[in-house]
Amino acid sequence: MAAYVLYGSEVSLFSGKARAYLRWRGADFEERLATRDVYQNVILPKVGWPVIPVVEMADGALVQDTTDIIETIEARTPDGPRAIPTGPVQQVVSRLLDLFGDEWLVIPAMHYRWNYNEDWIYGEFGRTSAPDAPPTEQYAIGKKNGERFKGAVPMLGVNADTIPGVEAAYEAFLKDMTEHLRYHAYVLGDRPSLGDFALNGPLYAHLLRDPESGRLMEKLAPKVADYVRRVQAGGTDGGDLVADDAVPQTLEPILSRQMTEQMPTLVKTAALFGEWASSASAGADVPRGLGKIDFETGGFEGDCAARTFPLWRLQAVTDAIDAMDDGAKARLADLLDRVGGAPLMDFRLPARLVRRDCRLKLA
Ligand SMILES: N[C@@H](CCC(=O)N[C@@H](CS)C(=O)NCC(=O)O)C(=O)O
Incomplete structure (x- = not known):
């Protein structure tokens, strides 16, 4: 076993x-x-x-x-290799990429799946749910199961107004990642780490594996497609992260976009969370969404649900900052300055979150 x-x-x-x-x-x-x-x-x-x-x-x-x-x-199993780097600045960057991959690249991942691959994905959902059923029954089951996921697309802010921006931002990401991969095999050097796994979720399962999305990635960014396959396969052995807790400069455009696009939605969501928390009791379940907020991506504006889960990933970022010594803080502050993320050094959620029984709760 x-x-x-x-x-x-x-x-x-x-x-x-x-x-x-x-x-x-x-x-x-x-x-x-x-x-x-x-x-x-x-x-x-x-x-x-x-x-x-x-x-x-x-x-x-x-x-x-x-x-x-x-x-x-x-x-x-502390003797095995660590996905979460021990270098404090690399650790914060890994937590940032965890937040970006999981909670921001999910937007193009869901957009391309549901707006370019809808029929195909119903069949896939059906094959997963009922592997032994005949294809027509699988399609019907997949369609029923898929409704819940399709319903998340507008909540992520994907609609006619924002789609050109979602696509522009994704294409810009592919370009930046392609440039990064000219110098490094993975986000932080020559072996995978947490940021690679977080990027791999949306990039592999949706944006490479879904047929129309995969064709687009292969056409626009074949180096990224190759990287996605390498990480999904478990990465290569033998390499290491870049030395001295450094962060590759070619990662900065990606962090920059995160600061410009994702961070404002987190700050707005955090404010709504603060209002909610002010009248909630410790241990209360945090609602998955707290109303709507405006957002901007790829130069287009729209609104999206104020999803609370990303705040949990953000709290992991700020906890990692709080755990740093002054020297590491100074190095991180320089990096954040360059990518437009200086306010993050002092930003903290208005109340603490905990996760218990697989649910997010007010601490
Ligand atoms: N933060 C969770 C997210 C898991 C998640 O959203 N999984 C999707 C499938 S990829 C799901 O089952 N979603 C159901 C839902 O959110 O209601 C994780 O990292 O595991």
């Missing part, structure tokens, strides 16, 4: 992140398809809501949330 069981699927963005990590770590794991039986018999009873990926540990404990999975495995 394998040490870990990954419940997930090839179509799932976050399963792609977890799988790439487990492969890179050389973890002894078995992947089980998240069929409807698995949802009914494993995920719903033990996690409480329908979500993947879920990893079952050797002692039977179930962990949901990809970063939690990575942190739990690294804490339980």
Whole structure:
């Protein structure tokens, strides 16, 4: 019996992140398809809501949330390689890329899937949920299951007004990443780290694997497509992160876009969270959304749901900043200055978040 069981699927963005990590770590794991039986018999009873990926540990404990999975495995087996760099500046940058991959690249990932690959994805959802059913039944099942995910597209701010911006921002990201890959095999050097796994979720499961999206990536950024395949396969052995806790300069345009586009949505969401928290009790479940906020991407404006989960990833960034010594803080401040992220040095959420029982709660 394998040490870990990954419940997930090839179509799932976050399963792609977890799988790439487990492969890179050389973890002894078995992947089980998240069929409807698995949802009914494993995920719903033990996690409480329908979500993947879920990893079952050797002692039977179930962990949901990809970063939690990575942190739990690294804490339980500290002798193995670390996805989360020990260098303090590289650690903050990794946490930033975790926030960017999971919670910002999800926007193009969902846009291209649902606006260019809709029919195909229904079949895929059906094959995942009911692998033994005939194709027409799978399509019907996939269509029913897919409604929930399709419903998230407008909440992410994808609509007729913003689509040109979503596409422009994604194409700019592909260009920046292509340039970065001329100098480094992975985001922080010659081996994968947390940021690579976070980028791999949207880039692999949706933006490379979905047929129309994959054609676009191969055409615009074949080097990125190659990188995505390498990370999904577990990365190459032997290399290391760049020395002296340095951050490649070619990563700065990507961090810059994160500061210009994603950070304002987080600041607005944090303000709504502060209002909500002021009348909520400690331990209260944090709503998944707190109304609407304006946002801008690729030069186009629109609105999107103020999703609270990204604040959890942001808190991990600011916690990593708080843990730094003064020398590291000064080096990070220089980097953030260059990418338009100076306010992040002092920005803190108005209240603390905790995650318990696979849910986000007010501390
Ligand atoms: N933060 C979670 C996100 C997991 C997630 O959103 N998974 C998707 C599939 S890729 C899902 O099951 N979503 C259901 C939902 O959000 O209601 C993680 O990193 O594991």
